[in-house]
Amino acid sequence: MSEIVVTGLGFVSAWGCDEASVLAALEGGTDACRRLPADDPRRLGRVDPALVPDTDLRAGWVTDFAPSLAIDPGRLRRMDFVSRMLVTACGAALADAGLSGDAGPPRNRVGLAIGSRLGNQRETAAYLDRVLERGGGAGQPFLFPNLVLNAAAGQAAIEFSLSGPCLAVSLAEASGEAALAAACGMLATGRCDAVVAGGVDELSLPLIDLLAMQGLLAPDVAASNRVRKRSTGRLVPGEGAACLVLERRPDALQRQAPVRAGIASATTHGVPAAPWDFGRADAIARIFAACADSPESIALVIAGPRALATRCRAERLLLEQLATQRRAAGPALVRPREGYGDFGACGALDTALACLVAARGRLPAACGRSDPLVPGEHILVTGCGRAGSVAPVLIEVPGPA
Amino acid sequence: MAQPERERAWITGAGTISAAGIGLPALRAALGDGRTCIREVRHLPLHDVPGALAAEVLALPDLPRNWVRRAARTDILALAALVEALASARLDPLVLDPARTGVAVGSSTGGMLEIENWYAAWHAGLSGRAAATRLWSGSVAAPAERVALALGALGPRAAPSTACSTGAVALAIALDWIRLGRADVVIAGGSDALCRMTWTGFHALRSLSPEPCRPFDRNRRGLSLGEGAALLVIESRAHARARGARPLAELAGAGISCDAHHPTAPRPDGLGAAAAMAGALADAGLDPATIGYINAHGTGTPQNDAAEAAALLAVFGDRQPPVSSTKGTVGHLLGAAGALEAVIALDAMLSGNLPSTTGLVDPDPVCAVRHVTPGGEQVACQAVMSNSFGFGGNNCSVVLKVA
Known part of the structure; x- marks a missing residue:
C-alpha cells in the first residue's frame, strides 16, 4: 500500500474547472480545443494587429474559469494569468482536502511543489516588447516579479499562507510529473506534512510560432499560423493548471481526510x-x-x-x-x-x-x-x-x- | 528502538566560474584581496544604459564541442563548473553507475539571453527555424539536462527554479536523494547568465546599486548583478569511501521555508529566513553555537540586509558567528548564488580564512551582526552556514560541517 496519498484535487483546464466537468470530458473523449475568438487578441500576449495578422488559432484555451471565486479581489487585479490559474487550482485542491482556512497541519508544515515548462510567457513577451522598443531603462517594475518561474507558486503561498518549502521545478514536457516527484521527496524526508503539488503553463503567440517553426503543430493549427510551415504532427497546444494535495497516509487517516488515490x-x-x-x-x-x-x-x-x-x-x-x-x-x-x-x-x-x-x-x-x-x-x-x-x-x- | 543512522552526504568536489574567473582559486584570490569584479557591462546588450554595472564572466573555457552544441550561455557556465567539480572530486564519469548518478542543477532564468535574442528577431519578423531549434536549450531545465548529458547520468534529475535561492535548494534536493538512497552521486548546484530581463527588471525596481554593492553598509544602495555557476559533487559516504575519495566536508543539513508575505520583499521581521536557518540547524542536528561562519545572502538592498540581520539575531542571539556577504566581490549570481556561496563557505571552513564583506565600510546599526573583520579573519570552523533568499519569499539555508 502506498505511503503517500492524494487527498485533494483542483483543476483549471479547457475541459473545465471542476471534477464533474473534467471527468465527463475524459469519459466522453471531448475535444475542447477550439479556435480563439478573434475579438480577444489580448489572450495571445500582444495586441499589435500588424504582428498578429491571424489570431484564429485552434488550441486548448482556458476561457471560462472564474478566478475571483477563489482569489482575494484586491490581489486578483495585480495577478498575472499563470498565477490566477495556479492559485485557483491550489485553492480548490486545499478545499477538497479539507485544508481550507486553518484546518489541518500548521501552515509552516504545508509546502508547495509546482512544475512549469515556461512560466509566464505573455508578460515576458510584453516586458521584452517594451525593453526592445524603448531601451534598457524601460522595464516595467510591476511586470518583472511575475516573470520568474516561481512567481505563481509564490503567489499561491501568499494567498493561502503556506510557509513550508515552496519549490518550483521545470523538466521539459515532464515538468508536472517532476513536481509530483519533488513533493513526494519532501514528504518522505519529513520536510513537510502536506504538499500542494501541481503544474501550470499558459499559451502565447511566440510559443505557438515556435512550435509551428518546429513543424510540431497539428495541420489546422499550423495552417492558421503566420509561419505556415507544413506540419505532419498532431500536437495541439494547451494551457491550464492542476493541483493535488499529497499527504503521508497515516496523517491523512488521522485527520479523516478523504483518500482519493495513492x-x-x-x-x-x-x-x-x-x-x-x-x-x-x-x-x-x-x-x-x-x-x-x-x-x-x-x-x-x-x-x-x-x-x-x-x-x-x-x-x-x-x-x-x-x-x-x-x-x-x-x-x-x-x-x-x-x-x-x-x-x-x-x-x-x-x-x-x-x-x-x-x-x-x-x-x-x-x-x-x-x-x-x-x-x-x-x-x-x-x-x-x-x-x-x-x-x-x-x-x-x-x-x- | 534506535532510529537507523541516515546516510551521510559528503561533498567531494566543487567547481565554480564567476566574474572572478574560471575555477575556485581565482574566486579565492579575489575574495582574499577584497577585490570587486563588478564593472561596466561589456557583453550584455545594454548599450543604451550608460554606466550599467554587473559582474560579468569575461572568458569562457574551452569545452568539448558536443557539450556546447546549441548550448545557451547558462548551460556553458554550468558545464565549465562541472569540469572543475569532477577534477576536484577526482571522479571519472566513465566509472559512475549512470542509474545511480543524479543531477540537481537549477537556474532562475536559464537560456533567457538566447530567448531574448530569438524574440528580438521574432519581434522584427526575422526569426528562422535554426534559431528556434536552439531555443529548446533555453528553458531553466537546460543546465541540468546538459550536465546530465555530459555525464551520461540517468539517475534522478531535478531543475529547481526558486529565484535567488535556487542553487541552495538544489543542494537540499541532492541531500534528500542521498538520504533516501535514490542516488550514490549527485551533481548539484546552479547556473545563471546575465540577461536583459533580469538587469532591466531589477533596474526598474530601483534595486540596482549605482556603484558596486555594499552589503550591510549604512550607505548601501542596492544590489549588483553577476553571473556564473557553481556545482558540487555530493556522494553518499559509503560510495565515497568505496572509491577512496577524500571528503571536503559533509553537507549536514538544509532548511527551506517560504515567507508567504510578498512577491519580492522579504518579511521585515525575518521570520521566514529564521525558519530556514533553524530548520537547517535542526536537520544537521547541530546547535547554533557550533556554526563558525555564515555566508549571508547579503544582497546590499536596504530591506534584505535588515531582514536577514533580524533573522540572524533571532536564531543566534548574542552569540553571533562571524558573518560576511561575498556579493560585493562577484555580484549576485541569482540562481547560482546559493551554490557559489556554499562553495565559498566550504572553502572558508577548509582553509580557516573567512572572507570579509567587500564594500562594507560603515556597518549599518540596523544590521547588527558580527561582521568578519575587514581583510578577513583566521578562524578554525567545525561547521558553516550559507543563506539564500529569493523572490516569492523562498528561503533556503544549508549547513556544512567537517566530515
Whole structure:
C-alpha cells in the first residue's frame, strides 16, 4: 500500500474547472480545443494587429474559469494569468482536502511543489516588447516579479499562507510529473506534512510560432499560423493548471481526510538524449515499466499525444510489454492531452485525472473494461520530456476507507 | 528502538566560474584581496544604459564541442563548473553507475539571453527555424539536462527554479536523494547568465546599486548583478569511501521555508529566513553555537540586509558567528548564488580564512551582526552556514560541517 496519498484535487483546464466537468470530458473523449475568438487578441500576449495578422488559432484555451471565486479581489487585479490559474487550482485542491482556512497541519508544515515548462510567457513577451522598443531603462517594475518561474507558486503561498518549502521545478514536457516527484521527496524526508503539488503553463503567440517553426503543430493549427510551415504532427497546444494535495497516509487517516488515490511511485530519471530530443523509445519504455513493482497491475496508461513520435513509440512498447504480462487483456490507453491541449506541466492534470478514475473505481467506457478497478491496481502517467527527462507517476487505486 | 543512522552526504568536489574567473582559486584570490569584479557591462546588450554595472564572466573555457552544441550561455557556465567539480572530486564519469548518478542543477532564468535574442528577431519578423531549434536549450531545465548529458547520468534529475535561492535548494534536493538512497552521486548546484530581463527588471525596481554593492553598509544602495555557476559533487559516504575519495566536508543539513508575505520583499521581521536557518540547524542536528561562519545572502538592498540581520539575531542571539556577504566581490549570481556561496563557505571552513564583506565600510546599526573583520579573519570552523533568499519569499539555508 502506498505511503503517500492524494487527498485533494483542483483543476483549471479547457475541459473545465471542476471534477464533474473534467471527468465527463475524459469519459466522453471531448475535444475542447477550439479556435480563439478573434475579438480577444489580448489572450495571445500582444495586441499589435500588424504582428498578429491571424489570431484564429485552434488550441486548448482556458476561457471560462472564474478566478475571483477563489482569489482575494484586491490581489486578483495585480495577478498575472499563470498565477490566477495556479492559485485557483491550489485553492480548490486545499478545499477538497479539507485544508481550507486553518484546518489541518500548521501552515509552516504545508509546502508547495509546482512544475512549469515556461512560466509566464505573455508578460515576458510584453516586458521584452517594451525593453526592445524603448531601451534598457524601460522595464516595467510591476511586470518583472511575475516573470520568474516561481512567481505563481509564490503567489499561491501568499494567498493561502503556506510557509513550508515552496519549490518550483521545470523538466521539459515532464515538468508536472517532476513536481509530483519533488513533493513526494519532501514528504518522505519529513520536510513537510502536506504538499500542494501541481503544474501550470499558459499559451502565447511566440510559443505557438515556435512550435509551428518546429513543424510540431497539428495541420489546422499550423495552417492558421503566420509561419505556415507544413506540419505532419498532431500536437495541439494547451494551457491550464492542476493541483493535488499529497499527504503521508497515516496523517491523512488521522485527520479523516478523504483518500482519493495513492501514489505508488513518482520519480525522475534520464535516458541518453540530445537536449532537443526525447531519447531512445525502448529505454523510456523500460523506465515506465520499472516504476511499478508488479507491472501486470497497471490497468490504465495515461499517455501523451501521438504527435511526439519517440514518446508514442515508448508507450507502444510499454503496452506490448504489459499485454504479455497481464492474464487478461493488457492495460487500456487514453490520451487526454489530445482533448484538452498539450502543455509542459500537464502531467499534473493527467495525474489528477488518474486520481479521479482511481477514486471512482471504474475506467472510462471507451477503454472497453466494465468490471470495477480493485484496490492495488495502478494507473500509469507516462511523463516524458525532451533531453531524455522521464518522470513516470504511478497512481494506486485506494482501498476501502 | 534506535532510529537507523541516515546516510551521510559528503561533498567531494566543487567547481565554480564567476566574474572572478574560471575555477575556485581565482574566486579565492579575489575574495582574499577584497577585490570587486563588478564593472561596466561589456557583453550584455545594454548599450543604451550608460554606466550599467554587473559582474560579468569575461572568458569562457574551452569545452568539448558536443557539450556546447546549441548550448545557451547558462548551460556553458554550468558545464565549465562541472569540469572543475569532477577534477576536484577526482571522479571519472566513465566509472559512475549512470542509474545511480543524479543531477540537481537549477537556474532562475536559464537560456533567457538566447530567448531574448530569438524574440528580438521574432519581434522584427526575422526569426528562422535554426534559431528556434536552439531555443529548446533555453528553458531553466537546460543546465541540468546538459550536465546530465555530459555525464551520461540517468539517475534522478531535478531543475529547481526558486529565484535567488535556487542553487541552495538544489543542494537540499541532492541531500534528500542521498538520504533516501535514490542516488550514490549527485551533481548539484546552479547556473545563471546575465540577461536583459533580469538587469532591466531589477533596474526598474530601483534595486540596482549605482556603484558596486555594499552589503550591510549604512550607505548601501542596492544590489549588483553577476553571473556564473557553481556545482558540487555530493556522494553518499559509503560510495565515497568505496572509491577512496577524500571528503571536503559533509553537507549536514538544509532548511527551506517560504515567507508567504510578498512577491519580492522579504518579511521585515525575518521570520521566514529564521525558519530556514533553524530548520537547517535542526536537520544537521547541530546547535547554533557550533556554526563558525555564515555566508549571508547579503544582497546590499536596504530591506534584505535588515531582514536577514533580524533573522540572524533571532536564531543566534548574542552569540553571533562571524558573518560576511561575498556579493560585493562577484555580484549576485541569482540562481547560482546559493551554490557559489556554499562553495565559498566550504572553502572558508577548509582553509580557516573567512572572507570579509567587500564594500562594507560603515556597518549599518540596523544590521547588527558580527561582521568578519575587514581583510578577513583566521578562524578554525567545525561547521558553516550559507543563506539564500529569493523572490516569492523562498528561503533556503544549508549547513556544512567537517566530515
